Amino acid sequence: MQNGTDLYALDIDGASFVKACGGPCTEGCVTLARIGADAWALGDSKRPGVEPLRFTTEELAVAGIDPARFGLNV
Numbered sequence: 001m002q003n004g005t006d007l008y009a010l011d012i013d014g015a016s017f018v019k020a021c022g023g024p025c026t027e028g029c030v031t032l033a034r035i036g037a038d039a040w041a042l043g044d045s046k047r048p049g050v051e052p053l054r055f056t057t058e059e060l061a062v063a064g065i066d067p068a069r070f071g072l073n074v
Helices: 057-062
Strands: 030-036 039-044 053-056
Touching: 039 057, 053 057
Parallel strands: none
Antiparallel strands: 030 039, 039 053
16 A cells, blocks of 8 residues: 555456566466556456456566556556
8 A cells, every 4th residue: 555545445447457468478368457546456367257456556666567568657
């Protein structure tokens, strides 16, 4: 949580997920969507029934994930 925001309280209905694979993946299993000013949802297209995990921009950066690499505005 950053600034007291509960990332899991944010509504992700209607979030636009994009493929966020790091290599020559044809299945596009990792998906990423912006869900707030400093919030992201990371999902798995192979498991559509599983709730996406949620992260701040800072947490993604620490993990080496740059949303801009996948066409998302940071």
